[in-house]
Amino acid sequence: MHPSQRIHEKLGEVKAVSAEMILEVKNLIKHYPLTSRGVFLKKDVGVVHAVDGVSFSVRKGETFGLVGESGCGKTSTARAILYLDPPTSGEIYFEGQEISKVFKSKNQQEILKLRRKMQYVFQNPYASLDPRMTVADIIMEPFVIHKHVPKEKWSDRLYELLELVGLEDYHAERYPHEFSGGQRQRICIARALAVEPRLLIADEPVASLDVSVRAQILNLLQELQQKFGIAYLYISHDLSTVRHICHKVAVMYLGKFVEIAETSELFNSPLHPYTQALLSAIPVPDPENKRSRIVLPGEVPSPINPPAGCRFHPRCIYAKEYRCMENVPELADVGNGHLVACNKVSK
Amino acid sequence: MAPKEILKIENLTTYFYTWAGVVKAVDGVSLDVKEGETLGLVGESGSGKSVTALSILRIVPRPGKIIGGKIIYKGENLLDKTENEMQQIRGKEIAYISQDPATSLNPVFTIADQLTEVIRRHQDVTKEEALKKATELFRLVEIADPEIKIWNYPHQLSGGMKQRIAIARALSCQPSLLLADEPTTNLDVTIQAQILELMKNLKKKLGMSMILITHDMGVVAGVADRINVMYAGRVCEVASTRTIFRNPLHPYTRALLEAVPNVAMKREKLKIIPGAIPNLISPPSGCRFHPRCDFAVAECASAVPPLVEIEPEHYVACIRAKEFMKNSGK
Numbered sequence: 001m002h003p004s005q006r007i008h009e010k011l012g013e014v015k016a017v018s019a020e021m022i023l024e025v026k027n028l029i030k031h032y033p034l035t036s037r038g039v040f041l042k043k044d045v046g047v048v049h050a051v052d053g054v055s056f057s058v059r060k061g062e063t064f065g066l067v068g069e070s071g072c073g074k075t076s077t078a079r080a081i082l083y084l085d086p087p088t089s090g091e092i093y094f095e096g097q098e099i100s101k102v103f104k105s106k107n108q109q110e111i112l113k114l115r116r117k118m119q120y121v122f123q124n125p126y127a128s129l130d131p132r133m134t135v136a137d138i139i140m141e142p143f144v145i146h147k148h149v150p151k152e153k154w155s156d157r158l159y160e161l162l163e164l165v166g167l168e169d170y171h172a173e174r175y176p177h178e179f180s181g182g183q184r185q186r187i188c189i190a191r192a193l194a195v196e197p198r199l200l201i202a203d204e205p206v207a208s209l210d211v212s213v214r215a216q217i218l219n220l221l222q223e224l225q226q227k228f229g230i231a232y233l234y235i236s237h238d239l240s241t242v243r244h245i246c247h248k249v250a251v252m253y254l255g256k257f258v259e260i261a262e263t264s265e266l267f268n269s270p271l272h273p274y275t276q277a278l279l280s281a282i283p284v285p286d287p288e289n290k291r292s293r294i295v296l297p298g299e300v301p302s303p304i305n306p307p308a309g310c311r312f313h314p315r316c317i318y319a320k321e322y323r324c325m326e327n328v329p330e331l332a333d334v335g336n337g338h339l340v341a342c343n344k345v346s347k
Numbered sequence: 348m349a350p351k352e353i354l355k356i357e358n359l360t361t362y363f364y365t366w367a368g369v370v371k372a373v374d375g376v377s378l379d380v381k382e383g384e385t386l387g388l389v390g391e392s393g394s395g396k397s398v399t400a401l402s403i404l405r406i407v408p409r410p411g412k413i414i415g416g417k418i419i420y421k422g423e424n425l426l427d428k429t430e431n432e433m434q435q436i437r438g439k440e441i442a443y444i445s446q447d448p449a450t451s452l453n454p455v456f457t458i459a460d461q462l463t464e465v466i467r468r469h470q471d472v473t474k475e476e477a478l479k480k481a482t483e484l485f486r487l488v489e490i491a492d493p494e495i496k497i498w499n500y501p502h503q504l505s506g507g508m509k510q511r512i513a514i515a516r517a518l519s520c521q522p523s524l525l526l527a528d529e530p531t532t533n534l535d536v537t538i539q540a541q542i543l544e545l546m547k548n549l550k551k552k553l554g555m556s557m558i559l560i561t562h563d564m565g566v567v568a569g570v571a572d573r574i575n576v577m578y579a580g581r582v583c584e585v586a587s588t589r590t591i592f593r594n595p596l597h598p599y600t601r602a603l604l605e606a607v608p609n610v611a612m613k614r615e616k617l618k619i620i621p622g623a624i625p626n627l628i629s630p631p632s633g634c635r636f637h638p639r640c641d642f643a644v645a646e647c648a649s650a651v652p653p654l655v656e657i658e659p660e661h662y663v664a665c666i667r668a669k670e671f672m673k674n675s676g677k
Binding site: 069070180182183210211212213214215216218219222237238239240241243244277278280281282283284285286287288289293295296299300 | 391392505507508535536537538539540541543544562563564565566568569588589592602603604606607608609616617618619620623624
């Protein structure tokens with residue numbers, strides 16, 4: 001048996017995307033209080049509306065893309081799902097289980113069980129590895145915490161994991177500073193896989209890597225998914241990698257979803273004006289591809305005082321026509337599971 | 348008649364003398380920029396793009412040192428100039444936009460201070476006139492409310508705005524050559540589109556030449572007239588943008604293009620360049636790309652391939668380029 005299969009034998013073979021939901025998020029809200037420090041007391045002076053009511057679901061073995069510009073709430077959503085920053089309100093179901101109930105129960109055993117199933121690969125592989133631990137220590141730390149592998153099998157598992165992510169055995173005794181960015185990201189992925197997760201949240205996993213290395217990591221993620229049927233929540237601002245790796249994509253703007261659709265549907269017929277602008281703004285590596293580029297005026301407004309009505313209206317060319325400063329558009333299905341929140345489309 | 352060259356670099360060599368050994372960051376780079384042209388300098392991190400730009404301005408940080416070569420700007424070798432003469436060139440003749448606009452602006456001075464400093468350094472004007480010029484520059488880079496924004500400190504502005512100001516400062520003395528070092532890497536796509544559009548328009552308006560340094564094949568495709576592909580401190584291919592994308596001959600250029608996921612393309616497996624960028628303290632012998640190259644032959648490890656003109660205006664540094672040329676159907 002291939003070592004990689006042994007690691008995930010408990011999960012069973014999940015080859016294709018199944019209909020079964022692994023993660024369901026309903027009306028997730030995450031607000032961060034803004035405080036100013038007085039002489040004695042902290043005073044609340046405002047609220048950052050980082051995530052403002054997003055709902056979506058991820059199926060088993062699926063890659064769900066979360067796209068948007070910096071500050072739109074992608075990472076806040078991911079952190080809320082993992083309860084790294086408890087959500088302000090909303091329901092998150094993982095394999096049918098309400099996760100906030102588990103975390104609020106303070107039952108360490110149950111919490112660990114849940115954490116084992118959901119893992120996070122961070123954006124910056126330079127900051128997310130402890131510089132004073134060897135690669136072996138880093139990858140085996142989950143075994144210490146979760147105790148799901150008997151001690152005598154630790155080193156076997158370690159080498160299996162290294163092989164799985166394309167590293168060599170002799171790398172185990174080295175320290176993170178001896179590795180390049182791409183190799184570090186492989187170590188992060190190996191560490192996440194050590195607990196046999198079913199959902200992997202990848203927060204801009206290739207943003208800080210060079211183009212040639214980027215392709216290696218993206219291919220690795222795809223291979224691992226095909227082998228083990230892990231679901232990914234793939235967060236990125238880079239639409240070209242999203243198109244490459246995701247099955248379904250949600251476009252986020254200022255804490256809200258503006259459009260959700262299957263990847264090919266979204267890229268071929270984007271309906272929301274923001275998605276259209278975002279897609280047209282991507283530089284295409286082809287000098288003769290002279291697409292009409294929609295250049296959005298202005299910048300993303302502050303999430304402390306998000307605009308009334310449709311949050312995109314100050315930058316939208318259709319805003320006047322459809323009175324978007326008053327009418328808040330709701331996500332509506334336009335067919336094929338393609339959801340759009342735009343007054344222009346729904347009329 | 349071909350347009351005149353504004354900058355010609357011959358065999359530039361810049362080494363960094365570190366405790367671990369000599370890092371051969373730029374090792375015999377030759378390139379030229381014609382008047383009014385945008386030259387794209389493409390390569391991965393560590394390929395020597397930025398060091399080439401810093402060498403042109405002679406601001407290579409220690410322990411780096413320019414070892415040899417010639418940098419001919421408007422007929423004069425910049426490496427023969429004194430430090431005082433260089434100061435007259437930096438900012439006035441050749442301007443530089445760095446990768447990170449946030450760190451290239453001084454946090455303790457207002458934008459007005461920083462812009463007027465450059466203007467008064469190179470032009471004989473009073474404070475009031477300089478301020479008026481700075482406000483005009485703000486309009487040029489399309490910043491709203493210039494009279495108010497000019498009194499802001501850098502931390503009060505967004506990343507896109509800071510990059511616009513960095514561009515305004517670079518353009519303040521109407522340079523003939525602009526070195527833009529990854530000007531949009533830290534920005535969001537929609538802001539990147541704004542900045543690229545702006546730079547394109549300004550270049551046309553002011554008629555300057557530009558070297559655009561980037562690792563993003565999408566960005567160069569839209570902006571550059573000609574492309575210079577660099578790998579591990581050497582130039583491996585030079586051609587017009589169209590030729591680089593349509594008929595790349597160097598295996599590295601090809602691999603680079605195939606490794607980029609394209610939004611206009613369907614979902615399939617990306618091609619991988621095996622291995623990693625070599626250590627420049629002891630780079631591979633011969634062609635520096637040969638350990639990662641699918642087409643390498645025994646000779647690649649021994650002989651350094653020269654940059655040869657394989658067809659008009661298309662230079663390739665690969666001993667097998669002629670074969671590839673035939674196979675591509677010409």
